[in-house]
Amino acid sequence: MSSPDVPRAFLYADPAAHSLSPAMHRAAFRHAGLRGEYTALRVSAGELGEAVARLREPGVLGANLSLPHKEAALAHLDDLSEAARAIGAVNTVVNRQGHLTGENTDAPGLSAALGELGVVFGRNETHPTNDPVVVLGAGGAARAAVYTLLGLERNVYIVNRTRERAEELARMPGFGEAKARAADPHELPWPEVRLIVNASSAGLDAPDETPLPGFDFTALAPGALVYDMVYRPRETRLMREARAAGVRAENGLSMLAHQARLAFLAWTGVDVPTGVFLEALEVAR
Ligand SMILES: NC(=O)c1ccc[n+]([C@@H]2O[C@H](COP(=O)([O-])OP(=O)(O)OC[C@H]3O[C@@H](n4cnc5c(N)ncnc54)[C@H](OP(=O)(O)O)[C@@H]3O)[C@@H](O)[C@H]2O)c1
Structure with missing residues (x-):
């Protein structure tokens, strides 16, 4: 059962069921000694606006975005990192006191x-x-x-x-x-x-x-x-x-691990070693 004072992060994708991101980020929370939850949610294109708006709530760190939301999300965010703006795609949303920044950690x-x-x-x-x-x-x-x-x-x-x-x-x-x-x-x-x-x-x-x-x-x-x-x-x-x-x-596993590490760093300020993410990928395979 989710507790409102536990920091939360999400994956929004469609489909979302087979994502490896929950395994990686849960391992990162454990390694960092932080309480935190990471949940993969199936969000359809039509639901994206409302789902992004919920990321502004207190206690929400942010979200990863995957297909088909990486480009469509731009319209719902307050600002973008230089990379996200240049690439025109966001894979990580960071919530800072209700202000949503779109980042691209794939690059x-x-x-x-x-x-x-x-x-x-x-x-x-x-x-x-x-x-x-x-x-x-x-x-x-x-x-x-x-x-x-x-x-x-x-x-x-x-x-x-x-x-x-x-x-x-x-x-x-x-x-x-x-x-x-x-x-x-x-x-x-x-x-x-x-x-x-x-x-x-x-x-x-x-x-x-x-x-x-x-x-x-x-x-x-x-x-x-x-x-x-x-x-x-x-x-x-x-x-x-x-x-x-x-x-x-x-x-591409090493890229997958690094993009997750950089998203986790943006949410929590903790730089968890890439090996933790890679190990989680091995276990989850
Ligand atoms: N390792 C990582 O961390 C990481 C991160 C992001 C993405 N990826 C991977 O990168 C891949 C692309 O993702 P995306 O989001 O860019 O997908 P996308 O927007 O759907 O683009 C797919 C691209 O692949 C081409 N393509 C598809 N099937 C093909 C085939 N049989 N032969 C030749 N070209 C083909 C398409 O060509 P047309 O233009 O001709 O349709 C298009 O250029 C996915 O496999 C994804 O899992 C990995």
């Missing part, structure tokens, strides 16, 4: 995950700025990925099944002067590419699906990394084929 979550994997930030002798990187997909996750990679001073190519959506994404005003461009696979300088980020949902719950059918991974630059935001299954076909060609490939 810094990806950045932290790539940093751990040795993707360097800014200028560097071995990874000069303007290194070409490839983002697969043109939905909300791809917007966060492009924003992150432009911030790392990378030359971003967007490859999407529907080319027009890649072109729209490349023109997003939130990206300012920085340049991203839409491309088809045959147009890319693959021998220079050290990083592919799959931000499409190809492969999600579909072990035989890939966003790059027939791709020759040996064409990539030496030491290249394939980062697949998809984490269900743990090894996607994209990862399997990259690894078979000797290319390093990782799934």
Whole structure:
């Protein structure tokens, strides 16, 4: 039974039942020694406005938002972080005395995950700025990925099944002067590419699906990394084929853990180690 003086956080999504977020945030409350509850609620598009309004109540820390609410929520919030504004999507709402701020922790979550994997930030002798990187997909996750990679001073190519959506994404005003461009696979300088980020949902719950059918991974630059935001299954076909060609490939669990860590930090001020979130994901799988 929920007690009104226990701080509460929520996930609003539709569907919400299979989310891994409750396991992660409950583990974080335990690790931090804080009383707190995290509840996943199925909220339909039509219910979103009222559900967001309830986040203003005392005792509510905020909420995570997932499909289909990340963009629609913007209209119901009081202000937005720079990343949320640029990306046009919110995955974390923070309640401060009834004032709701929308944040996007997917972008810094990806950045932290790539940093751990040795993707360097800014200028560097071995990874000069303007290194070409490839983002697969043109939905909300791809917007966060492009924003992150432009911030790392990378030359971003967007490859999407529907080319027009890649072109729209490349023109997003939130990206300012920085340049991203839409491309088809045959147009890319693959021998220079050290990083592919799959931000499409190809492969999600579909072990035989890939966003790059027939791709020759040996064409990539030496030491290249394939980062697949998809984490269900743990090894996607994209990862399997990259690894078979000797290319390093990782799934999106580390990004998932980091975005949760950053949301928890925004709500509570406590920076719980990423390992706590990863361990919860292992137990919940
Ligand atoms: N690891 C993390 O923390 C994290 C965070 C956020 C999202 N994600 C994952 O990122 C993925 C994308 O999420 P989203 O919110 O951006 O979804 P979305 O807005 O629905 O976009 C889906 C994208 O995937 C493309 N796509 C779908 N099926 C495809 C296929 N069979 N072949 C090639 N392209 C395909 C779509 O292409 P069209 O434009 O042609 O339809 C579209 O660009 C999901 O799997 C999600 O779980 C992971």
